Amino acid sequence: MIAEWKKIEKKQFAPIYLIIGTEDYIINETKKRLVANILDTEDTDFNYANFDLDETAIEQVIEEAETIPFFGDRRLIVASNPSFLTTEKTKSKIEHRTARFEDYLNEPVDYSILVIIARVEKLDERKKLTKLLKKQATIVDAKRPNDAELRKWIQSAIKNNDFSMEIPAIERLMELTGGQLTTAMNELDKLMLYKLESREISVADVESLVVRSLEQNIFLLLDKMIALDISGALSIYYDLLKQKEEPIKILALIASQFRLLTQIKLLEKQGFSQQQVAQKLKVHPFRVKIGARQAKSFSYEQLTATLERLAEMDFEMKTGYGDKAQRLEWFLFSLQDQRVK
Known part of the structure; x- marks a missing residue:
């Protein structure tokens, strides 16, 4: 738990809080x-x-803060x-006269x-x-957690709710939610509600209950292909078609993942760590972790060749050449031949 949360629950309040970061779970829980x-x-x-500073001037906010409370303390x-x-650039036309804000700080x-909530890095x-605000305010860091921090968040929530969850189940929850704290905690709430009687959450529970995003299904589809589980890959593909996902959209996501694998492969050859790769490519570290694992099954040449084939298929699909769903189906069949032997 964030240290400031404990103080808040003990009613030890700061006069000014500054919440910085993009993790909605931390922002919403603090509020x-x-x-x-x-x-x-x-x-x-x-x-x-509650004010949106893209719509309300800061001096109005300060005026509200200086208004004596009604009926309460x-x-x-x-x-x-x-x-x-x-x-950051904004389309807001509001002019903020910040002198009064400085006086208030x-x-x-x-x-x-x-x-003050700033949903930025x-x-x-x-x-x-900015310097004055950071000096005067109590800062709550709402940055996205790394793997170790996310694991601690999940374990803390499990412990606080008197549940048990085996490590493989925690790892699978992290994987299926793409390392996103807000998504992971929402799915964990659902799991705890489902397992309220036994209070034990297993890998099987995670597999059956956690909702996979389209991107997560693409990761899983590639995992099946890498493992030469053709029937498993096709099963996921057919499920996506039943969910009315367009073959062109599925192809674009597969291409995006292969592009990421190619970049990871190249940067790892140059000696970059996974954390450095994530920073350089500006993608979530969890995506890099999964991508690095998948990239091991391909050479750099095989990845670039696959990307070229995907580009050809994209052109063919968009120009009406052949049946879209069937062309992608045949690609999935042929992908096993691209693996490192």
Whole structure:
């Protein structure tokens, strides 16, 4: 659990919080804890305000924060999307007069809790206002966790809810949810609800209950092909067709995965670690982990040859040459011949 959550639950509040990061689970759980511990149910409507800074000027937010609470002891003011603190371009036409915000940061009121939520990797550190905010605020890091951190999040949730879950089941949950904390925790909630009586979650439970995204099905399809499990690969492919997924879209995702395998293969040859590869390619480390495992079954030449064939198939499909579903089916049959012998 994040250290600041424990303080919030002990009602040890900071006057200003800055939540930085793109992980929705951490952002939403922090907000939930603040609401539950700061506000009484009956005065939430009076003492809680939520603003989008792409639509509301920061001085309006500060005015709200300086308003004395109605019927309760404290007010909770949440303001999201502070684009004026980032390098990101925005279509918002709102002009923020930040002088009043600076004054508030230097001397916040004692009856309001102000929460600034920035769903970005980092703020613009060159700005004087950014430096002041980071100095005065209590920072909650909402970055996406790495493998080890994600495993700890899952294990902590299991322990706190008095469940047991074997390590292979945890690993499979991480794999099927693509290393995404928010998705993993949502699926874990579903698993715990399903196994409420026994309170034990197995690999079989994860396999049968966790919803696979289209991308995850593509990963699994390639795993089946690499293992020469033709019937397993075709079963996944036919399931995707039954779900009304277009063959051209499936082909595009397969091509995207092979492109990733090719890049991973090349960068690993150059001595880059998986973490460095993820940073260089700007993809989730979990995708690189799965991709590195899959890439071992192909040479660099075989991967580039497969990419060329996929490009030809894409052209053929888009120009109406042959039956789309059947052409991709034959590709799956032939992929085993591309493996390293």
